[in-house]
Amino acid sequence: MNAVVVVDAANVVGSRPDGWWKDRAAATRRLHEALLVGDVPGDEIIMVLEGGARGGARPGKDAHVRIVHAPKEGDVTILAEAQRAAKRGCTVTVVTADLALGANAAATGATVVGPSWLLDHLEQV
Template sequence: MLVLEGAAKAGVRAGRDAHVRCVHAPKDGDATIVAQAREAAEAGRRVAVVSADRALQARVAATGALALGPQWLLDQLE
């Protein structure tokens, strides 16, 4: 899943495209990420959120999601 906020929403429409679901944050991107992580975790899905924002990492970890930093993602892409 990809959460977009602000001007970034103009570049990609909300919805599913192949394996990626794009969600447009109505206002606060962090709040939308936390809500989506909580919803997925409560549904029993494994959830990982990649962010460099330590406060956001703590908020998503509290939902039961795995919080990862951007270096983890870069390592996966190599």
């Protein structure tokens, strides 16, 4: 069984006051690069981008990281990706600090962890 980690990128980037709001696309690129080299326990990482952050990474797969551009609100896309992975028989972890999103993800059977869990697995963001 494959392990899939679905990342609420806006939430993870926004969890650290490092000036990300000045350039959302650059902050997204840094997170993407960190996910590529980090030691995240998962066979596939799905990084969901919304709004201005979409300019930081093209949709598609890069090694074990797949970038998904949310057409509107990221939460809907994050839940859809978690549900798709669960239907494939994967174990799913959703990374977010959003309480409503976390509750909805948990209701689908996903394990929900906060941004610090992911950041602890990355060399640097």
